Amino acid sequence: MAGLLSISEPDATQPTDASTQPDTTNSDFLANLATDATQTDSKVATAYSREEIAQLFDLPLMDLLLQAQTIHRKHFTANEVQISTLLSIKTGNCPEDCGYCSQSGHHRDTTKLQAEKRIEVDKVIAAAKRAKNSGSSRFCMGAAWKHPSAKDMPYVVELIKEVKALGLETCMTLGMLDTNQATQLADAGLDYYNHNLDTSRSYYEQVVSTRSYDERLDTIENVRNSGINVCSGNIVGMGESRDDRIDWVLELLKMPKAPESIPVNLLVPIAGTPIGDKVLAEGQLSVLEWIRTIAVARICCPTSYVRLSAGRESLSDSEQALAFMAGANSFFYGDKLLTTGNASQSGDDRLMRELGLTKQFAAPRAPKVLPVMDAMSGHQTQVVLAD
Ligand code: SF4
Numbered sequence: 472m473a474g475l476l477s478i479s480e481p482d483a484t485q486p487t488d489a490s491t492q493p494d495t496t497n498s499d500f501l502a503n504l505a506t507d508a509t510q511t512d513s514k515v516a517t518a519y520s521r522e523e524i525a526q527l528f529d530l531p532l533m534d535l536l537l538q539a540q541t542i543h544r545k546h547f548t549a550n551e552v553q554i555s556t557l558l559s560i561k562t563g564n565c566p567e568d569c570g571y572c573s574q575s576g577h578h579r580d581t582t583k584l585q586a587e588k589r590i591e592v593d594k595v596i597a598a599a600k601r602a603k604n605s606g607s608s609r610f611c612m613g614a615a616w617k618h619p620s621a622k623d624m625p626y627v628v629e630l631i632k633e634v635k636a637l638g639l640e641t642c643m644t645l646g647m648l649d650t651n652q653a654t655q656l657a658d659a660g661l662d663y664y665n666h667n668l669d670t671s672r673s674y675y676e677q678v679v680s681t682r683s684y685d686e687r688l689d690t691i692e693n694v695r696n697s698g699i700n701v702c703s704g705n706i707v708g709m710g711e712s713r714d715d716r717i718d719w720v721l722e723l724l725k726m727p728k729a730p731e732s733i734p735v736n737l738l739v740p741i742a743g744t745p746i747g748d749k750v751l752a753e754g755q756l757s758v759l760e761w762i763r764t765i766a767v768a769r770i771c772c773p774t775s776y777v778r779l780s781a782g783r784e785s786l787s788d789s790e791q792a793l794a795f796m797a798g799a800n801s802f803f804y805g806d807k808l809l810t811t812g813n814a815s816q817s818g819d820d821r822l823m824r825e826l827g828l829t830k831q832f833a834a835p836r837a838p839k840v841l842p843v844m845d846a847m848s849g850h851q852t853q854v855v856l857a858d
Contacts, residue, residue, distance in 0.1 A: 518724040519771050524717045527767045532759060536796050539766035543798040546773045552823070553776055553801040553831040555609040555642065556602035560595055560630070562587040565615035567646070568681045569669075570746040571709060571738060574615040581743035589614070592629055599634045605816060606830050607804050610634050611642035611665065617682070618647040624655055631659040642702060642732075647682070647690045653697035663732055664694040665702040671718035674711045678746065695728065704734030704778065707764050708756035709746050716764050720771050729772040732801065737761045737782025758790050762797050769798025776801040788822055795826060 519527075527535065543549075563586030568577040573584045599610045612630060619627060627643060634641045642663035643656065656664065668687055669675065675684045695701050705719050723729050740747035740755065761782070769777050778801035779794055786794075804816055823829075 519720075521717060521721055524720050524767060524771060527770055528713055528717060528763055532763065535763060535766045536793070539769040539798040540796055542770050542773050543800065547800055548831075550826075550828050551800065551831050552795070552828050553609065553778075554607050554804050555611050555778075555801065556598075556605070556607040556804050557611040557613060558590075558595065558598050558602075559587075559614070560612045561589045561614035561616065563615055565646075566617045566681065567679065569679050571678065571706060571741070571744055573741045573744060575744070578744050582741060583743070586615075589623075589626065592626070592633065595630055596633050596637075599637055599639060602804070603637055603639055605804060607639070608831055609640035609642055609662070610637075611644065611663075611803075613644040613665075614646070616646040618649075619645045619652060624652065628655060628659045631656065631661050635660050635662075644702075647686060648693050650693045650696070653690075653693040653699065657697035657699050661699050663700045663702045665704075665732075665734070666690045666694065667704050667706070667734065667736075668719060668722055669706055670709060670711050671715035672722065673718065674709075674715040677711075678709060691726070691730075695726070700732065701726075701728075701730040702732035702734065702778075703730040704732075704736060704780065705764075706736040706738050706781070707761050708738035708740075708750065708782075710749060710753070713760070716760075716767075720767055723768070723772060729775050732776045732778055733768050733772055734778040734780040735761065735765045735768055735799070736780045737786075739781050739785070758786060759793075762790070762793050765794055765799050766797035778802060788825070791822060792826055795828065 527538075530538070563574045563584045564576040564579065565572070565574045566576055568575050572578070573582040576586075578584075579586070595612065602610050612627075612634075614623075614627075616623070623645075627645065631641050631643070640662040641660070642665055643661060644665035648656070648664070648666075653664070666687060668684070668691075669678055672684045691701055691703055703723070705716070707716060723733065737758070738746070738750060738755070740750040742748060742751060765777055765779075768775070777799045779791070779799045780803055783791060783802065802819075804819060
């Protein structure tokens with residue numbers, strides 16, 4: 472388009488006058504990244520060092536956004552976003568003590584959150600139909616459990632099958648999973664399982680004491696090995712340092728494969744939770760640091776969906792636009808995220824129109840196990856499909 476600067480033109484990515492740049496931009500790594508975004512293709516397999524991740528965080532913001540958007544466009548359709556709807560299928564009284572979460576039973580005396588039992592299947596399906604009609608391609612279901620119990624498994628398996636039958640992708644977040652449970656969910660056709668690392672290994676003990684970092688990684692490994700896509704992200708603004716955010720990115724890169732979906736949450740401080748009270752008293756993290764975190768995740772995990780999740784409802788249109796510029800290409804629709812508020816759907820539709828964003832269609836994967844009739848015996852049996 473005449474008169475418009477193409478983001479792929481070499482001139483658009485030439486470093487500016489070196490004398491005006493911080494020292495960090497003099498490194499070979501950043502010089503190569505700035506002049507040749509294709510370098511990141513080789514980095515997909517080799518990952519970034521801790522020093523390189525730190526250098527990305529230190530870039531002037533516009534340089535960082537330019538690199539992130541350039542890399543984003545190499546791996547995804549520009550201006551297309553994936554949209555999910557999240558429903559809490561069992562709310563509150565969770566035995567874990569996550570310091571930011573209103574659903575923890577450890578904080579119920581101060582948050583006063585009303586716990587609810589499991590939602591009936593037909594109500595979940597009705598919500599999934601509404602989500603599909605409003606344009607979501609994925610329906611995410613969350614339960615405030617340490618892990619699903621044996622009696623919960625048939626319930627969640629039924630939900631997966633029923634929601635997939637609507638043509639939606641499915642995602643669940645149910646706490647820890649052992650290998651057997653992950654296999655059951657994979658066999659039912661679950662598309663994504665969410666299990667966030669939340670933060671760095673070293674800051675983790677300030678956030679949760681009832682579940683270890685290694686237990687989180689074990690669940691993610693079980694999900695990965697079962698064939699379900701991994702959704703794993705963080706929460707920024709819990710009082711962690713930039714070093715912790717760098718270490719969190721490094722943890723993603725240590726995995727055999729980066730998560731297919733990476734939610735980058737901005738803490739919604741909830742009064743009555745230990746971390747919420749602390750942040751409300753001491754002040755919240757700059758939104759620009761959250762946007763930097765999104766951009767670094769996009770550069771380091773170029774083929775992953777980077778999702779805007781909690782925290783969006785408090786942001787201006789311009790701040791959200793910057794987040795999309797930073798390479799985010801997924802977000803949650805709906806007025807509520809489990810128990811915290813979310814940006815309104817009509818507001819999202821208006822913002823998408825103004826930004827020229829379009830919705831990505833669903834592509835649910837087939838269940839691994841299909842029920843079939845044995846022609847000889849007439850009995851119901853199962854076939855296992857290859858991935
Ligand atoms: S974040 Fe999840 S695991 Fe932690 S307390 Fe809340 S519902 Fe429970």
